[in-house]
């Protein structure tokens with residue numbers, strides 16, 4: 232990995248640039264895909280499956296029989312692992328439920344919020360180069376806890392673990408559709424794919440651009456969750472073999488992934504680079520990881536405050552703090568999707584099974600977006616109840632404000648009650 236020593240703060244922006252393609256170029260590619268699916272429905276989906284995935288789709292929907300059969304195609308070890316991950320993710324997300332709290336803002340004036348699961352949701356499960364069945368758990372579990380009525384799943388993969396995980400989460404509508412065409416199908420609906428109100432899930436740059444484009448047309452999305460990335464902040468207390476393994480774990484996602492090592496120790500950076508070379512050779516996806524490492528850098532900084540300034544500016548999807556005072560340092564992080572503390576918390580734990588959600592904002596969006604949680608699957612409806620006494624307490628305030636805004640009918644809605 233390229234080493235940058237003590238960069239000047241004016242150079243941070245250039246150093247921290249992601250290797251994403253120009254968004255306008257991706258949008259130019261994706262827009263006609265969305266338009267064709269909108270106009271031609273299933274026929275367009277079949278054509279794109281052939282063009283991009285070299286797949287002839289007889290039936291777009293996964294037959295119930297294949298879904299039922301999936302369990303028998305997985306090893307006992309994998310089933311046990313998926314079931315354990317399910318339990319942990321369920322626990323963490325169920326604890327996010329909040330009982331509505333009724334607040335009496337004035338005597339006789341009570342307000343509260345109730346949570347309602349979004350009625351129809353669509354989840355995208357990446358499957359271009361790897362069947363990410365863990366993402367089914369990350370999206371299916373909060374959808375189930377939230378009480379979403381209809382959950383539609385699209386993925387280009389027919390891997391049995393995806394089907395098994397979907398069944399575990401109670402998802403019954405599974406479509407073998409990938410890429411931007413899957414996002415279009417769920418956004419507009421087709422002859423066979425139901426239209427949904429909100430689309431969730433990570434994916435490559437085409438998937439992410441498609442989500443952002445349909446969002447402009449009024450379809451809600453969770454967030455832009457594109458190519459995976461990790462930043463590691465490490466000092467001499469870190470283990471270079473662990474750091475290298477963590478960097479590679481995200482680099483192997485795809486050629487457009489990016490990893491970053493920030494350290495105050497040149498010794499640690501050099502040792503990590505040696506480990507990277509060694510570990511890379513043994514990886515089946517070495518080609519992806521090597522390409523991603525070309526987009527990546529190790530940055531040697533003077534001290535912790537420079538490191539934190541840089542990391543907050545970068546706003547990594549995942550941030551690993553392999554430093555002695557990790558928890559204390561984490562208090563100073565205000566931009567990151569998910570933080571991993573200490574030498575024994577690999578990022579893979581969050582990807583699969585510790586309980587947190589792995590659908591996280593990439594490309595700097597962690598400056599303003601949170602990762603997926605139970606909240607992402609619910610709407611909060613406010614409710615209020617005012618008694619006869621209550622409107623007498625509050626009425627004059629409303630009338631004064633309505634008159635000052637020249638909205639006499641608003642004021643009247645209160646007056647008629649005060650006179651009754």
Ligand SMILES: NC(=O)c1ccc[n+]([C@@H]2O[C@H](COP(=O)([O-])OP(=O)(O)OC[C@H]3O[C@@H](n4cnc5c(N)ncnc54)[C@H](O)[C@@H]3O)[C@@H](O)[C@H]2O)c1
Pocket residue numbers: 260279283284356357358359360361363366387408409410411433434435436437438456457458459484485488548589590591592593
């Ligand atoms: N941010 C997160 O939370 C998160 C989580 C998991 C995965 N990811 C990311 O998801 C991505 C998965 O990517 P993937 O490609 O393996 O799978 P994918 O399912 O996202 O995309 C595959 C689809 O892309 C479409 N496609 C491929 N080439 C195309 C082209 N030239 N033009 C138009 N469409 C094309 C195809 O239809 C194909 O089905 C990776 O970048 C990974 O880093 C992110």
Ligand SMILES: N[C@H](CO)Cc1c[nH]c[nH+]1
Pocket residue numbers: 363365366458459460481548582589590591
């Ligand atoms: N690291 C990905 C999120 O950026 C999630 C994932 C799924 N499987 C493995 N990793």
Ligand SMILES: [Zn+2]
Pocket residue numbers: 459480481484582
């Ligand atoms: Zn990962």
